[in-house]
Amino acid sequence: MTDPSSASAPTAVPAPIAGNAGVPPPDVIPQHLVIMLPSTGEFDSRTYRIATACIARGHAVTVVARHKAGLPWREDHVVGFTLIRVLASAEDGMPLRPLVRGARVLVRRLASIMPSGLYRRLAIPLQIRSHRKNASRAAPRGDLVHGMAFMGIPVALTVGKRDGIPVVYDARDIHLDARNLARMVRPARWLLGRTERGWATAATRVISVNDAYADVLASRWPIERPLVVLNCSYRFTPPSPRRRLFHEALGLPDGEKVVLYHGGLFPWRGIEQLIEAIRDVPDATLVLMGYGVLEPTLRAWEADPAMGGRVRVMPAVPPAELHDWVAAADVAAMPIQGDTLNHRLTTPNKLFEAMAAGVPAVVSDLPGMSAIVRDADSGILVDPTDVAAIAAAIRQITTLTEAEWQAWRDRCVAAAHDRYNWETQVEKLLDEYTKLTGKRW
Secondary structure, three states: OOOHHHOOOOOOOOOOOOOEOOEOOOOOOOOEEEEEOOOOOOOOHHHHHHHHHHHHOOOEEEEEEEOOOOOOOEEEOOOOOEEEEEOOOOOOOOOOHHHOOOHHHHHHHHHHHOOHHHHHHHHHHHHHHHHHHHHHHHOOOOOEEEEEOOOOHHHHHHHHHHHOOOEEEEEOOOHHHOHHHHOOOHHHHHHHHHHHHHHHHHOOEEEEOOHHHHHHHHHHOOOOOOEEOOOOOOOOOOOOOOOOHHHHHHOOOOOOEEEEEEEEOOOOOOHHHHHHHHHHOOOEEEEEEEEOOOHHHHHHHHHOHHHOOOEEEEOOOOHHHHHHHHHOOOEEEEOOOOOOHHHHOOOOHHHHHHHHHOOOEEEEOOHHHHHHHHHHOOEEEEOOOOHHHHHHHHHHHHOOOHHHHHHHHHHHHHHHHHOOOHHHHHHHHHHHHHHHHOOOO
16 A cells, blocks of 8 residues: 555645634733653644644743654654654553562563453553653643643643642543443443543533533542533645545545545444444545554455455544545545444544534434434435445435535535634633633733
8 A cells, every 4th residue: 555645645744723813812821831742742632732733822832742662752843833752551550560570571471471451451541640750750830731632631630739830621521431330330330430530620611512412520539610612623635626635635536536535543433333334435545544442353254355445444644634535535424433431422633634624424313413414404314323324425425426426515614714713712711721820822
């Protein structure tokens, strides 16, 4: 497969930032934001949007992320923020590690004999302990620290306590009802829920990504209702004529339609259903662009002769390039399964990215996403468990005339420019930062 970077890839130029028509308020006082991120920081769109917005107003931003082999320990991002990566591993997080000879061997031995899911769960507190220790050593002093997600907030609280500064908990999911945590036995879930409750109450302010999440979290924790900052994208004007980036990167025939799934390659995201559905969509290729635990399995699907080259896997692209790639698709597909409360109420980045890029979407008819899709007229709602319905919805879009497809694109972009955009959402966040530090962000 061709590396997308070799196929006329867009230049990684930061998105435009709008305050009031792109002009920061005159009373802004430059401050330093520190963001604690429980990932490598390569592809986190929400972090990128917050960082670029603050940089555009003259603030300094440092993102403290997790290190991974092959990545630099420190980067100066093109848009102006600094990315510092620190070690966050189970062996490094072992108590009394200097006294425990062979800590690495012990941890690897446990990993080899335990079921992978059980090991990952038991490793969480050790990874957090390692991350807290190393972030506290490496993070510069800031004016406010923003902790991302369940494994980012304890690190943020450690640095916030070190510096005596406000801490924001960005509860981007209902973590106790998401993925592996939702499937834990009741005593373990109770303990984790109690732990997260303590972190949330220790934070100066909690924010979340939609009203449904905010309502659930407010009912569980003795806190002010979380501030809602939607995962909207920057306003974007899709190029005309369309760039066929996927055709160039993958060598697709000129008339082939591209059905795009982009984001985390994880179970319960509807990827398996899309692979089945694409068989019944003539002249279309399913492109799975992202990263995650399913990648080896999806690579096997890609290589399976029975699929006839109808499934292609591509690596994730940086946030600054993402809209160009999404805009090159014909359909965006996100039949996320309603297996957990978190999924039923989710409003993922990809929903707003497709809208901003002007690409009609096939979306799960679940409470979180359906109201937005109906309001924006940005896609077709389907039962995410019904493969035939998913295929029919995709065909409905791929068989549109060019004029019909373009009209739909225009409706999506209009909704994104009017109300579903980051320029609007970030003002709420920066107003909250201002309340917390007492200085205008």
